[in-house]
Every structure is written in C-alpha cells, then in structure tokens.
Amino acid sequence: MMPLLRLDGVSRVYRTGGGMFGRGSLVRAVDRVSLDVAPGQTLGIVGESGCGKSTTGRLALGLEAPDEGSVRFRDAPLPAPGTAPWRAMRRDMQLVFQDPLGALDRRLTIAAQIAEPLDIHGIGGKSERQDRVAALLRDVGLRPDQAAQHPHELSGGQRQRAVLARALATDPALLVCDEPISALDVSIQAQVVNMLADIQAARGVALVFISHDLKVVRQVSHDVAVMYLGRVVERGDPDIVFATPAHPYTQALISAVPVPGHRQRARIVLQGEPPNPANRPTGCAFHPRCPQAMPRCAAEDPAVTTLPDGRAVACHLAETPSRIAA
Amino acid sequence: MFRFLAIRFGRAALTIVLVVTFAFIVLRLSGDPAVAIMSPEAPPEALAAFRRAWGLDQPIWVQYFRYFGAIAQGELGQSMRDGRPAIVLVLERIPATLMLTIPAFILKVGLGVPAGIQAALHRNSFTDRAVMTMAVAGFTVPSFVLGLILVLVFAVQLGWLPSGGQESWRSAILPVITMGLGGAGVLARFTRSAMLEVLGQPFIRTASAKGVPWPQVVRGHALPNAAIPTVTIVGFMVGSLIAGAVVVESVFSWPGVGRLLVVAVGNRDLAVVQCILLLVACTMVAANLTVDLLYGVLDPRMRARKS
Amino acid sequence: MTHNLVTIRGLGVAFNGVPALRGIDLDVGKGEAVGLVGESGSGKSVTWLAALGLLPATAKVSGSVTLGHEELLGAPPARLDAVRGGRIAMIFQDPVSALNPVHRIGKQIEEALRLHRGITGAAARAEAIRLLEQVGIPDPRRRIDIFPHEMSGGQNQRVVIAMALAGQPELLVADEPTTALDATIQAQILDLLRRLRAETGMALVLISHDLGVVADMCDRVGVTYAGRIVEQAPADRLFAAPAHPYTAGLLAALPELDGPRRRLAAIPGFVPEPWAMPPGCAFAPRCPIASALCDAGPPPRASIGDGHEVACLQPSTPGVFAAASTPMTVRA
Numbered sequence A: 001m002m003p004l005l006r007l008d009g010v011s012r013v014y015r016t017g018g019g020m021f022g023r024g025s026l027v028r029a030v031d032r033v034s035l036d037v038a039p040g041q042t043l044g045i046v047g048e049s050g051c052g053k054s055t056t057g058r059l060a061l062g063l064e065a066p067d068e069g070s071v072r073f074r075d076a077p078l079p080a081p082g083t084a085p086w087r088a089m090r091r092d093m094q095l096v097f098q099d100p101l102g103a104l105d106r107r108l109t110i111a112a113q114i115a116e117p118l119d120i121h122g123i124g125g126k127s128e129r130q131d132r133v134a135a136l137l138r139d140v141g142l143r144p145d146q147a148a149q150h151p152h153e154l155s156g157g158q159r160q161r162a163v164l165a166r167a168l169a170t171d172p173a174l175l176v177c178d179e180p181i182s183a184l185d186v187s188i189q190a191q192v193v194n195m196l197a198d199i200q201a202a203r204g205v206a207l208v209f210i211s212h213d214l215k216v217v218r219q220v221s222h223d224v225a226v227m228y229l230g231r232v233v234e235r236g237d238p239d240i241v242f243a244t245p246a247h248p249y250t251q252a253l254i255s256a257v258p259v260p261g262h263r264q265r266a267r268i269v270l271q272g273e274p275p276n277p278a279n280r281p282t283g284c285a286f287h288p289r290c291p292q293a294m295p296r297c298a299a300e301d302p303a304v305t306t307l308p309d310g311r312a313v314a315c316h317l318a319e320t321p322s323r324i325a326a
Numbered sequence B: 001m002f003r004f005l006a007i008r009f010g011r012a013a014l015t016i017v018l019v020v021t022f023a024f025i026v027l028r029l030s031g032d033p034a035v036a037i038m039s040p041e042a043p044p045e046a047l048a049a050f051r052r053a054w055g056l057d058q059p060i061w062v063q064y065f066r067y068f069g070a071i072a073q074g075e076l077g078q079s080m081r082d083g084r085p086a087i088v089l090v091l092e093r094i095p096a097t098l099m100l101t102i103p104a105f106i107l108k109v110g111l112g113v114p115a116g117i118q119a120a121l122h123r124n125s126f127t128d129r130a131v132m133t134m135a136v137a138g139f140t141v142p143s144f145v146l147g148l149i150l151v152l153v154f155a156v157q158l159g160w161l162p163s164g165g166q167e168s169w170r171s172a173i174l175p176v177i178t179m180g181l182g183g184a185g186v187l188a189r190f191t192r193s194a195m196l197e198v199l200g201q202p203f204i205r206t207a208s209a210k211g212v213p214w215p216q217v218v219r220g221h222a223l224p225n226a227a228i229p230t231v232t233i234v235g236f237m238v239g240s241l242i243a244g245a246v247v248v249e250s251v252f253s254w255p256g257v258g259r260l261l262v263v264a265v266g267n268r269d270l271a272v273v274q275c276i277l278l279l280v281a282c283t284m285v286a287a288n289l290t291v292d293l294l295y296g297v298l299d300p301r302m303r304a305r306k307s
Numbered sequence C: 001m002t003h004n005l006v007t008i009r010g011l012g013v014a015f016n017g018v019p020a021l022r023g024i025d026l027d028v029g030k031g032e033a034v035g036l037v038g039e040s041g042s043g044k045s046v047t048w049l050a051a052l053g054l055l056p057a058t059a060k061v062s063g064s065v066t067l068g069h070e071e072l073l074g075a076p077p078a079r080l081d082a083v084r085g086g087r088i089a090m091i092f093q094d095p096v097s098a099l100n101p102v103h104r105i106g107k108q109i110e111e112a113l114r115l116h117r118g119i120t121g122a123a124a125r126a127e128a129i130r131l132l133e134q135v136g137i138p139d140p141r142r143r144i145d146i147f148p149h150e151m152s153g154g155q156n157q158r159v160v161i162a163m164a165l166a167g168q169p170e171l172l173v174a175d176e177p178t179t180a181l182d183a184t185i186q187a188q189i190l191d192l193l194r195r196l197r198a199e200t201g202m203a204l205v206l207i208s209h210d211l212g213v214v215a216d217m218c219d220r221v222g223v224t225y226a227g228r229i230v231e232q233a234p235a236d237r238l239f240a241a242p243a244h245p246y247t248a249g250l251l252a253a254l255p256e257l258d259g260p261r262r263r264l265a266a267i268p269g270f271v272p273e274p275w276a277m278p279p280g281c282a283f284a285p286r287c288p289i290a291s292a293l294c295d296a297g298p299p300p301r302a303s304i305g306d307g308h309e310v311a312c313l314q315p316s317t318p319g320v321f322a323a324a325s326t327p328m329t330v331r332a
Helices: A053-060 A084-089 A110-120 A126-139 A144-148 A156-168 A186-203 A214-220 A238-243 A248-255 A295-299 B002-029 B033-038 B044-053 B060-072 B086-121 B126-140 B143-157 B170-199 B202-209 B214-239 B246-251 B257-267 B270-298 B300-306 C044-051 C077-083 C105-117 C121-134 C153-165 C183-200 C211-217 C235-240 C245-253
Strands: A005-016 A025-037 A042-046 A068-073 A093-097 A174-178 A206-211 A223-228 A231-236 A304-306 A312-314 C004-015 C018-029 C033-037 C059-067 C088-091 C171-175 C203-208 C220-225 C228-234
Touching: A005 A053, A025 A042, A025 A053, A025 A068, A025 A206, A025 A223, A025 A231, A042 A053, A042 A214, A053 A174, A053 A206, A093 A156, A110 A126, A110 A144, A110 A156, A126 A144, A126 A156, A156 A186, A186 A206, A186 A214, A186 C245, A206 A214, A214 A238, A223 A238, A223 A248, A231 A238, A231 A248, A248 C183, B002 B060, B002 B270, B033 B044, B033 B257, B086 B126, B086 B170, B086 B214, B086 B246, B086 B257, B086 B270, B126 B170, B143 B170, B143 B246, B170 B214, B170 B246, B202 B214, B202 C088, B214 B270, B246 B257, B257 B270, B270 B300, C004 C044, C018 C033, C018 C044, C018 C059, C018 C203, C018 C228, C033 C044, C033 C211, C044 C059, C044 C171, C044 C203, C088 C153, C105 C121, C105 C153, C121 C153, C153 C183, C171 C183, C183 C203, C183 C211, C203 C211, C211 C235, C220 C235, C220 C245, C228 C235, C228 C245
Parallel strands: A042 A206, A042 A223, A093 A174, A174 A206, C033 C203, C033 C220, C088 C171, C171 C203
Antiparallel strands: A005 A025, A005 A068, A223 A231, A231 A312, A304 A312, C004 C018, C004 C059, C220 C228
C-alpha cells in the first residue's frame, strides 16, 4: 500500500550558542530519519527528551522544513511552511500536543473553538457547521451542554477531548499527537487512549503518536520507532519490538519500565545520560552507554539492518543476529 | 567576558548617540532660538546676526556634524543666553540636584524595599494591604500634586518648613519627601512581587524541608533571588539621580539641573539643553551597564551565558 | 504497633474551608518502604506536606502526626526545623527548581550539615564531597563548586538526595522523585534510592502516580482517592488481588508491555471536585458495583486479613472492570 506520509532521510540541523559574533555549534536534532505512515494506521515514536521525536513530528507536519531529505504526503512533496498551498494542506494534517489548556483560547467557548477550523477552511454553511460541532463533541465524549463552556470550566481530560474535537473538525487524514496524554491522570489516560482507538476505527485517520510512555505507545501503535539522539535505532511491529527488543537501547528502555506485579525483573540500568546532541559520540551514538559495546561501535556508524521478522535495527550486533541478547 | 563587555559598551555608545541626535532634531524643529532668546520684536538684522553667530543659518546636517565634531573634542558649546560654557552652567547646578536626589534615593530604597519584603512575607495581611495602598497612592499621585499638598500642609498651614528656595537644609525636606515617597511606592510594589514570585519557587520549600529556620530561608534563599529583578529598578533610580528632579525642582523653585533644563528649553538655549541631555544619557547608560554587571554578580545563570 | 516511626491519625487538611484531606490514617515502621499512589489532588503529597508543617498558614490542619512519641502537628517551629531534614527528609518532583539557583551545590549541602550535624568549614566540605560520591555524582571534588543550572535534571535529583541524606534521616519522603525524569534516568534514581536504603536502613515513603514505580520499590502500598486512603496492603498482595474497586480500576486502566493487547478498561467519569463530594463513598459515582448503601456515609477502613485494609462495603470483587477481558481490535 502507498504510504500516506513518507519521511525519506530527513534531517533537521539547528545552530545553537554563539551570539552576534560567535559561530555556535551545529546540532543535528533529527539525523537522516526515514519513516512512513500507512493510511488509517498509527506510527508510535518513543524516546527520551532531546531524542528528536517532537522535531520529527513537526517535520512530518511541514511545520519545519527539513535541511536534508524529503517529506511526502500522498506522494507529493510538502509545500513550504507559511505558503498558501501549505495552509490548505493543514486541513488534512493536524497537531495535538501535551498541554490542552495552552492549546485552547481561554476567552472562547468550546463550540467556537471546534468550529474555528471549519471557518478557516470555509467548510459547510452555518447550520451544517453547528451539526458538525455537535457530532464532533459526541465523538470525543463531551456532553452537548459543554459546548457553551469555556476551557477553564473543563477538567484536563475534557480539555484534551475538546482539543481532539477541534483537530478532527476538518476530517484530517493524519493526526500528529505529541505526548497527548502525559498531563492526564492514569484513569483519564485510559479514557483518551480508548477514544483515540474508537475515532481511528470510525474515521480511518492515521496517527503519529509521540510519547515517552512505552506502554501507551504499544497500546495504540501498528508500527513503532525508537529514537536515540536524532536517529531511529529500531523500528518494527510493536509486539515484536517490545517483546524481543533487538537494539541494546530499546532493551534498556523496556527494562526500565516498572510494571506492577513484575517485581525484581532483571533490570538494565544504563550508566550516564544521553549525550548532548551538539557533541555526538563517534560511531554509534549509543556506544558510551551501551552495555554490549564492542571496539567497532566507537569507530563505525552502524547501518540499518532488516531482520527476518521485518524489523529495522541500527546496531552492529544485529548484523550478526545470533549475537543479539534476547 | 571581554566580548560581552565590548558589546555592552558598543551598545551604550550607540544609545548615547541616538539620544543626542533625537534631542538635536526635536530642538531644531521646535522653534527658532534667535526669536526665543532675543524677542519676537527684535529687528530682523539682529536676528540674522544672532543666527549667523551661532551657526543657525547653516543647513541642519552641517549643524549636526559640527555639533558632533565639537563633542568629540570635548567642546559642548556655549549658552546662547549668557555666552558661558554650557558645561560650566550645568556642573554648577549638579550639587544642588544631588542634595535632593541622593537623600530621596536613600528614602526610596530604605522605605520601599523593606516595605515590599514585609508585604510579601505577610501576604494578604493588614500590613500587606496597608503597604500596598500607600504604595499605589505614592506612585499614582503625580509629584507636583503631592508636592503642592505637602507645601499646603507643612508650609502654609503649619508653617513648619519653607515652601521653596534653597535657604537651608530645611528647604530640602519637602522636595526630598515628595520624590522619595513616589519612588518608594514603585519600589515597594516591585519588591513585593519579586519576593512573592521567589517565595512560590520550589527551592524555598526545599529549604524549609531541610530544616532551615524561616528567617534564614528568607535571608539566605529568598532575598538573594528576589534581588535580581529588584536591582533593575534600583538601577534606573540611580540613573535618574541627575535628571529625576525636573518637576520637583520646579515646584519648590530649587536651583538644580532640572530647573536649568526647564529654563533652557523655554529659551531654546540649545547648547545647555543638549549638554544636560548628554549628561542624562550618560548617567542612564552607566546605570544600565552597572545593572548588567550586577546581574552577573547576583545570578550565576547570567554569568554562564556571558562567557 | 510500638515500632512505628511515624503514626498519622485522622489527618485532615482544608484550604479556605474546602477539604483536601478527609481523615488519613497511615503508619510508617522503622526502615519500611511505604508507597502512596493516587491521582493528582488525591492527597498523597498534601499528607506529608501537612505532617511536616510545610503547608501555607492558610491551610487548616487537624488530626495527629507523631514521630516516635513526639506530636508534630502544632509543634513549635524550632522543633519542626530540627525534624525536617533531620529525622525526616523530603524531596520533590522537579529537581531543577528544587535547588536554589544562586548558591553552589556544595553550599546547599553544607547548610544541611551545619543545621543537623553541626559540621562546618573543611569538615562540612569533606562530608559534602562524600555525600555527592555516595549518590553517584562523578568527580565530586570539582562538581561541589558548580551551580544547579550547570547539571542535568538527573544529576540535580542526585544532589537533592545528597542534601536529604546530609541530616542522616530515619525517613525519606520522596514525592514523585522521578516523574520529571527520562525513563533511563528514572531507573538510575530508583536504583540509587534502593541502594541508599540498603546502606543506611532509612525508611522510605514513595509518593507516585505510577503504580509500577511503587510496586517496584515498596513493601506496603496505600491507595489514595479524594483525600482518603481507600486501600492499603503489602505491595505484592495489592497488585495481585486488589480489593477496592478503585484500585482494581486503576490496574485495569494500565496498558501492558507484553501479552495480547486488549481494550483498556477506563474508569468512567472523573474524580469529584473537593467542594462537591458525594455524601458517602467518594468513588461511588464511578463505581460499577455501587449500591444505595454506599451513599449512606464514607465506608470505614476495615482489615480483610494479612495486613490488607480496604474502605469498601463490598471489597474484593475480581473482574469488576469486565471490559478488560474483551480483546482489542487495533491490528490491521
């Protein structure tokens, strides 16, 4: 099947530090990332802060232009940010991020905010828009009377539902969700996760789901990418990736997730912290923290290897599959 | 560090040039000094001679470059009124102005900062409301109104203090209070909000949680952080030591720089006005530079950014 | 119960007349690791802020908190200052803002050493270096003179922990100590806390919204809901056989890292607002097995054996959230 969205070797380079006269240094926030999203499916992106997962989401939406590589949506290149064709395209691609209160206008009612994208893109007449807002509210599980309320009158979970309703108003083909449930309580997270699954089943919208929470990502994703320091280090079917991670970083990440009832599991505790992207280690960027690093890892950048189960792994160990620690 | 200073000094110099240029243009456009100084009825030949003598008949850009050329040589021009060097006229007046502004500055800081701290520490208490009411009154009532009220009460009604002039130290009391109260109000409000902001920070709770007694939390943890924003506004007050007394000096007929400025503007005495503005710009810029450097001393995060 | 280090009885807190805690009973034994889980606003943090007198003066606190034989509620400030950071240390969620930005980290640790152990000068500096080493800060001799902003979040949390250890506390209260940190750093900090407990024998109260973290670290766990502890049990037992429908609901709402994927069993509705509490059990409006009896009054907490206590009229109903067993259809 033709992917809905395809990122082909995209990089995003920022210049940091340096003032008027300083040179600063170049930081590769995203480094030659290739990903694709099938229509109606969910791509999960996991990684720690600074790994480039949010920047990848912004590149996918065309909110930022890549410095290398290309982003194609429905097999056509993304128009440059800010141009008229780009704005028209926003109908089909929407963004939802962590803080629902920050994403909503405090002065407008929920209904007015949900109707806003319809106004912007000139969709439907007045009564048609009203019907659509009512239907959207129902889809995200808000009561009809909440349409007239203001953001501060809603709970955190209800606000995130309102944000989702607004994102869905234009019936987009792709929704990029950046940590959409991280600010919510456990019992509310489950409500929103279920709602996302229902909406996807009903509307066939594709999702890019960016989160640091591995359990939630596994729950919602058809395909998962693990990022470290701007690169995708492992990618594949979430059930396979999370059950038998191939990359030592994925292994550590998964073993770091505490699960009730699985006490005293053998845990891999990585030493040190993710390095500064401005100061990327040579060879494999993970080698200074990797419990299985070999001399070769410091010298040679691992190529992406495709395993027999369809997974893509960027690790020298994966090149000789028998050596992967299960 | 060196680069940081170089940039700062460059910016300061640019600010001074812009202020002086602006003053130059506004003054030239706002009236003919010859008419203002001699009189509208003076014979045209006399006016023309005056303009020629002061170079006012030249195109404005020629005047401008001559002016800057003179400044570069340390020459600030002569008063058009009595022909004495402008700088001398201005310097003569500075002690009188400082006699008001320095005590007023001490009053502002000595009253405003502690009042703001107390208000913040006892938020929503009677103290807080009283301090804030006074502070708002202090800086919303214009200084000429406050000055006149003080004169009415203490000079006219009670007859305790002189209403103007510069006869003795007693003449300075009312103008100092007039200036000090307004500034203290501004500073009290500012200090209070800076303090409240800091008191709400998690590290204050951490300090309490590790058993630091509350007075020490305030002194050792809250004040050093609240000082960082407060220093900015104190710096502005230092910057206005020279020129901050224009209104008050006029109300109390105090012979300081402010009064000189008012008179010189009325007369279109260009050299004197420009000389005062240059001086004011220099003190303001110097105060700003000091504030920037103090930031570095008070806030290690700024130090890191500079180097 | 003579070995209790801290005993909390009927602890209530109200802010401007609105109750935040509605009668907390909790014991912490010497050297024990107790977890408190619950959602935001359920009272798990406020309990310990109130116990240590760290709430603003506007909070009305009632009940009793005893440390050994000493009552802490209403104790004079000097006594509380001696307890805080001395016998009981508390650390918080965001390590970066928990340290004073204008003081060097060494100075902040030395302050605690001076207050609680009377160590000053070179001896304090040497001890601060030893503490930094103990919490795993590399090159502590040099790091002691840097400022908090010069370190990462994980290292800041290590410094905060070093500061807490300075007073050689018998109890460390850690309020969401790893929530602001990344997964691999969270694992490091939890590992550190586990090691320090083994080294010092101090008791630990771990406050978290993450059931996994608490399950992993604690001997005994209390579950808070709307200002009460609704269930308390040994950790293994609580997660294997939750007796309160809320605990069961929380566990069923969690996605899993392995096994077949299923639709999550979300608890319907949301936590009641503190000014609009239901008359009886606060969970009744969301509870699938609530009956008219549940509205009669708040159910008392009763023992159901083996140190397992639950505040529910119909405890231990397995499979309450039956939706949990329905397989999920996300596969393409």
